[in-house]
Amino acid sequence: MDWRLSGNALKTFARSVACLARIGNELTLQASPSQLALHTLNSSRSAYQSIILKPSFFDTYTVTGAQVQCSVLLKAICSVLRTPLTSIDHLNVRLPDPDASKVQWTLDCFNGMKKSYWITCNVEADVQQLSLDRRRLPSSFVVRPRDLNRLLSNFQSTLQEITVIATEPTSDDEVGGKAVELRSYIDPAKENDSSLHTQLWIDPCEEFVQYKHTGDPVDVTFGVKELKAFLSFCEGCEVDIHLYFEKAGEPILMAPKFVDDASVSNFDATLVLATMLVSQLHGTTTSSEPVPAAAPPKDNVSEHPSDHTRIWSDLSGLRLFSLLNLSPINI
Structure with a gap:
């Protein structure tokens, strides 16, 4: 090489x-x-x-x-x-x-x-x-890095996880076209939490380059640190950022959105993040797996403050690879 x-x-x-x-x-x-x-x-x-x-x-x-x-x-x-x-x-x-x-x-x-x-x-x-096919994730939006940075600036810099709620666009004047909500994650396991919690309602027509969602509302909660890292990468490369997702508990995928077809670009990037099992819309898990009510043993503690995140290493090897098509190769 x-x-x-x-x-x-x-x-x-x-x-x-x-x-x-x-x-x-x-x-x-x-x-x-x-x-x-x-x-x-x-x-x-x-x-x-x-x-x-x-x-x-x-x-x-x-x-x-x-x-x-x-x-x-x-x-x-x-x-x-x-x-x-x-x-x-x-x-x-x-x-x-x-x-x-x-x-x-x-x-x-x-x-x-x-x-x-x-x-x-x-x-x-x-x-x-x-290997995760972005075309199979039904909900998505494209946003300019500077616009997403502006939206994130409304949240505390110490925020570690954020929730994105997507609903189907409507022409209802009372709603005002605000089909997307960004919400700072509230950990139910923390009592007397004095952190500042922020909610933003967004009109995709005003803030996003593209927006796609049909059917019932869905939400995904994931790490802010990784989002900001990928956001900085896209901003430096002067490309928009494309987010694909399905529902709570399923991975969210991020990729650059090129002006032309990505097939003609000489590079591409993908970031896949695990999301929390518990839906913030209903307070219920979207998976048949049990969600711990208390903190798990120390050897299973994740990098995130919440204990409700689907951690890939917590799953068995067979389940891990079949769920996310993640295959090991020994070199």
């Missing part, structure tokens, strides 16, 4: 790494002649991100064999990219052979300086891929 980046592509790659580092700790690189895929999964297994880079994204791109895989620490790559991008002429990444223990990262700077780094590959890392 050998590839080289410069200019705007290098800036996009740096944004990708920064976003991935806010999701997980370890980065899996899967290189084939047709694409380079970057994957990460957070420690609680409730967030998964994938970024796909096509050969046309690179200055040069060479892969020997059907596929090359390796896994490295994201903080190590972030250290490589601490050099100001404006001073870098190009970045070259090379894995000498599929069994090599280290990946070489080389920065050629405009001042003639050359920096080389060797990042150790993790031994027998558990590489996982998540």
Whole structure:
């Protein structure tokens, strides 16, 4: 595996790494002649991100064999990219052979300086891929990053989970076309909660580029940290953000919305987040699985404050992979 980046592509790659580092700790690189895929999964297994880079994204791109895989620490790559991008002429990444223990990262700077780094590959890392067809998620909306940032600015900066409620648009003057609600999550397990709770009613025609929902109202509650990370990525790439979802307890998927068809773009990205089992509309679970009334044992505590989030690692291996099509690959 050998590839080289410069200019705007290098800036996009740096944004990708920064976003991935806010999701997980370890980065899996899967290189084939047709694409380079970057994957990460957070420690609680409730967030998964994938970024796909096509050969046309690179200055040069060479892969020997059907596929090359390796896994490295994201903080190590972030250290490589601490050099100001404006001073870098190009970045070259090379894995000498599929069994090599280290990946070489080389920065050629405009001042003639050359920096080389060797990042150790993790031994027998558990590489996982998540396949979730966004076309099968019935509800969705497209929003400009600056507009979503403006809406989120109404909530406390310490907010960790947010609820999106989608209803079918109506022409009723009393409703005023406000078919979407953003609500700060209220954890029922916390008594005497003094946090500020905010609710926003939104007219999709005014705030969104696109909006799709039919039938009964649905809601999804998910992490704000991961949303903001992906939002920053889309804003830096100057693309809108597309959110797809179904109902409480089912994953929410986020992807960039390109002006043209995504098939003609030389990169794509996907962020999938677990959502809470309990619907905030009815206060009931949408799954047959029991929802704990009290905090679970410490070894099952998630990164989120609520104990009602579907954590992928809490499910059995067979159930996990069949539910989300997440399949392990040993490298």
